[in-house]
Amino acid sequence: MLLTVDDDPGVSRAVARDLRRRYGDSHRVVRAESGEQALEALQELKLRGGRVAAILADHRMPGLSGVEFLERAMDLFPRARRALLTAYADTDAAIRAINVVDVDHYLLKPWDPPEEKLYPVVDALLEAYAASGDHEVTETKLVGHRLSGPSHALRDFLARNQVPYRWYAADEPEGGRLLAAAGLGPDDVPVVVTPDGRALARPAPGDVAAAVGLSTAPAEDFYDLVIVGGGPAGLGAAVYGASEGLRTVLVEREATGGQAGQSSRIENYLGFPDGVSGAQLTDRARRQAAKFGAEVLTTREAVGLEARGPARLVRLDDGSAVAAHAVILATGVSYRRLGVPGEDAVCGAGLFYGSAAVEAPACRGQDVIVVGGANSAGQAAVFLSREAKSVTIAVRGAGLEASMSHYLIEQVRAIDNIAVRTGTVVCGVQGEDRLERVMLLDTATGTTEEVPCGLVFVFIGAAPRTDWLDGAVARDPRGFVLTGADLLVDGQRPAGWSMERDPYHLETSLPGVFVAGDVRSDSVKRVASAVGEGAMAVTLVHRYLERL
Template structure:
């Protein structure tokens, strides 16, 4: 199908007329007069199992402009080619759309004669569309219990690694039928049924990754560069390392994207004026790294770093090892755990650390609590407010101004279903098989109250994932890796440093081992700075290799 949407009825009819004249014998032409109407048509097409080849959207439409429509349409038909119809004055917006929605082309109105200005463009896009495989994507199926922590972890692993899956409850008819067909024990869940019909019962992340087609083993034994961690800094390093000719492998223990990949919306990242979700940004960066030849390994848990002569050796939890000339540590950070009684036992069963976007639809019509006052907490509150009856932010400080971006504070204030409670913290949690209630304390008065809730999402500070580097590289008292000029104290280089130069700017206390992003001491905790440090680290890798 070819779908066109324009709020100007005469223009909409003219576009549809020209499309039918050329393509009506091969494609069905669908016409809509608003973004909402077009999205409804796309949903019906999706349910019928039909395919959309090209989307043509007018930029200037009330209520939902063409870019906003195309961004939502991408979720339904990501393979459809996207064209924006613009006036001459809107060409700058059209250029911006190339970043926002991966726009394939923009056409200026009027497009007469279509034989010169419309048909050649669509012919090329349709040729490209037909050259790809548009059969329905086969889905992995996951059967488990609603309040099973491991079921949540499996679904989160698949979602963050962009693996399509469908979730079934074990106590519902279809879930029970799948378990019977798979011969799985209902007491040993979750059960994962892959697209080839294989059934895995309570698989490890490594088993799951290998079965759903994610790369888990390196193709070589020695590399120019090993990047440890697949967040923005690691992906940035992989893109620049591979694009500049270094044989590069990236090792990620869970899923690429890091904390940024869990963000529902990043609105202050350069080049995306309308914002971009963490998963979209991660997917693009991952595809970009692979395009340049980087290897990306999932469920690769690094446990030891050591020097092996001029090489740097990484030992993995599964017993494997990888040697390289250089290493970039981009392990990022994880959210600190709340120490209140009851929370540990209910983690994954109503208590979640990070956005846990897979749980958002289940929060529909319910009361959600978000702990934290930084951008990640604010973005989560905005996202969950689309689904939940109410969202309450619990902030230990006296206000949001000290820790959250101004634009986000304004957005939160404009949403009536979001409440911000300052000077408040969680002191305990109750529940049997899942979270049922929380006890909150107002630190300004000392008073406590019990509130009913099945959903608590925690964003409280960052702990670096560097325990495995203890005794190997210099870290500060909080565990962040010290690098560059900070390693030279009173003119003295770090102990064990055997080169006749000072460490490069992002170089750790082990020559040839660099650090980028949130894991570095004194780093700026922003996506843009992490990507920049990843690229900068690659430049320093080149300098190191040239002077070895």
Template sequence: MAEAVDAARTVILTVDDDPAVSRAVARDLRRRYGDRYRVVRAESGESALEALRELKLRGSHVAVLLADYRMPRMNGVEFLEQALDLFPGARRVLLTAYSDTGAAIDAINVVDLDHYLLKPWSPPEEKLYPVVDDLLDAWRVTDGKDAGIAKVVGHRWSARSSQIREFLARNQVPYRWYSSDEPEGARLLAAAGEDGLRLPLVVTADGGTLVEPDERELADRVGLSTTPEADFYDLVVVGGGPAGLGAAVYGASEGLRTVLVEREATGGQAGQSSRIENYLGFPDGVSGAQLTDRARRQATKFGAELLTARQVTGLEVRGAARTVRFSDGTEVSAHCVILATGVSYRRLDVAGVDDLTGRGVYYGSALTETPSCQGQDVYIVGGANSAGQAAMFLSRSARSVTLLVRGPSAPATRSHSLLQRIEEPPVVWVRTDTVVDAVHGTDHLEKLTLRNTATGETETVETQWMFVFIGAAPLTDWLDGTVQRDARGFVCTGPDLSPDGRPPAGWTLDRLPYHLETSVPGVFAAGDVRAESAKRVASAVGEGAMAVMLVHRYLEQS
């Protein structure tokens, strides 16, 4: 049996079937954390789960779970899988022998393992405590906020309510959703002195209220950083997708004072993906949210500042400084700037779509809406990888998922493995040569008019859910007149700026631009926003890292 638990303190739980090892792990943990955390010890997966159930009933928090891999009846991975149902936010560590490292690596994908420790872990000051310190820090940021969580009250088919929920979810701010016509939603509105005419209402974790907040106001109140700590940095990274996060990690880890500025939420389009299956090191795939969370934590661990809900509207060259202007008139400057603003989904240009966006029509995965799709007929517009991944994700609960592909077949860019799996679920259907001609509905989506591009025939189908993935475009108008772009708005860099071996117009240095450098010295571009980039998560991360290397080279020669 596990030791008795104390509901008044946050728990670190360790389980090992070897009594000597179990006592040794608990001893080392108590020595370091006993004054701040309750260390609970168990000698089997079953008794550890019993302890966790008791902790759950008492309302206790569990911050870290350390489980031995080789246990009879229930091994460490099996225990962690069941423990996730009780405390999904607890950080997970597998204790394993060197011969079992393969199983530990597999567990990274099975239970989203945070770390694995090899036996012996001595000295704990070098091998155990640094790992647990990092995990406790991460838990406190994401799941251990003592003040509770935010509450959002809104109308089911309100576009603004959907935007607020998506903003909080993508920024990993825990919240609970209440419809305004539900009893609890009505009670919260009454407590806030609101009649429900102005929605959404956000009740912050400290009990404050916000009515129809914008992203900047909301970010400030829920604890996200929106204001830079300094006026001047070594490096400003604009955009928080994979390329921007990669640049922030490498910039900060290599000693550059780095600030990352993001308009909405870190992760970009990749952060909205239900599953990324071709990223190196994750053979079973990883969700965009998981990958983004790890990258955020890694960047802040090295000292990078991450600013959220800041709209960048301009870039200026002021001598040796590169200045980024914000929409509120403030600005921040640095020696170098990396543009990593990525791309945004193109809008569907059909009758009625604008009025119903956020009310049944969504761009991208909109993962906060997918639970409501259970048992529903869902339509996805697009045929590339992102659309296919969304179809696979939604097929778990929807009654049917129909992919609408404009061409006669799936795009050549879709991965072969994904194409094969889409054909497997009986609820997924692919309609080629099909486009959406119109959307219909009053306060929410009710019907779609579909047209066969080969025959011209039209058909009306009933649905409340349509997700759009029809390609992407860069949002780079704010760079007009400063940085050279191609006809589609993508930023030109390196050899593309000087195909004839001559420097671009306005170039002031006696060398040609570096590979990822733009037409402005000291300003670089990485990821999807860059012209002729590979448009893949791995390549975006790689370009972010490469851009930092070129930043160093630029600074050394300046």
């Protein structure tokens, strides 16, 4: 943008006309007739991520003078070059402009002919601006505090949903400029600024999803197939269901990918000999599902399941419901919480559940603890070791062999700054505004050690997200969903079973409702098996629909 500000409408139009004649092909020329009006234009442009190359401001204007306006404009666009316009020589104004706003040029009116008096000055301004290295930011912008639970949650949400965004710390200059342009302050963060310039203060994930263009409401009243959960099993089912002609909708409460989507590197998945990150695998699967016509809803949580005659109804947390002929449950599992004193106070402020990829830059030069002994913990440790000073894997068992793949154990052993502490659990965390210390318990000796540490990543256990299914389908004592032959007791079908056949392999105690992936009782906790079960569940859905 080239911005000209003059309270005389005739002068304002004349300056803009001459600028457009010379620079209109490469710059957007905007004129304003007051400093206040110009500031509004600059604030809007700042939120949209645009750039201002040069500002030409009249010195003597009612309200904000030219120097006062340029001083406030600098707060928003410090790299914009600045020129002051005046009708006569004013030595005091020139000196003040140089001292206060570091004005680049002082121009006298009239500027005729512009080829001699105006364009050489503007050429110099644009040349100086080009050398400043300023860049346009068209992505979503997120302003927040570095170690803050709400800020971390939104960073994680945007990253896992593959929404391009730029992060700004609220206590750094550019973050402050964005907040000022939105009329907000540090107490209002986190703030999400959308590409069209809307600023959302402390928004809920659903508000962010709607603002950045993610689907949050179903497009149809009835589907052939509803899939609950967007991890590998759910995405696999969406790809196969939609590709085979089923009207398919996938409902995900946070972001597609599940735990696998948070993995920094998956090296044992078929077809990727060099490995693939969870985010890359998720992005490809989601695009593949969309290609075949599957609909994906984000930030919508399933809260109830019931049968309505031949239809199956999934109730959502916003009070709406999605109906279909069949349902596939692929809600996966979530990492168990530590359950130790001080946990809530530092969650998201140094203590993280998964999300190693999002917070990796904060690990540079730090001592980091990874809690857990399965593949997700090993993958995170390997990834974080590239930036961290040291990484300690704290595992409850006697070693990694019981739960971690052999190839990953070999990688961990080969990295010098990774240490493994066996027979060790976290029994406490401490800190005021952020994590500062971790209490480690040696399970063999019963001794406790206090370790200074500002970053802990937790990958322990598997808690199924199935409370909302209470009374709808049968579950095992740990909450995992029972299917197929596991539902038969002494050869008898489950109570209330309405079909003249036994449940199919992945079918629950409610006919037409199937399960795929980690949430199934006694499932294999691997990405490949989850994807395979998603595809198999679709085959069984077809078989179920044929016999309705």
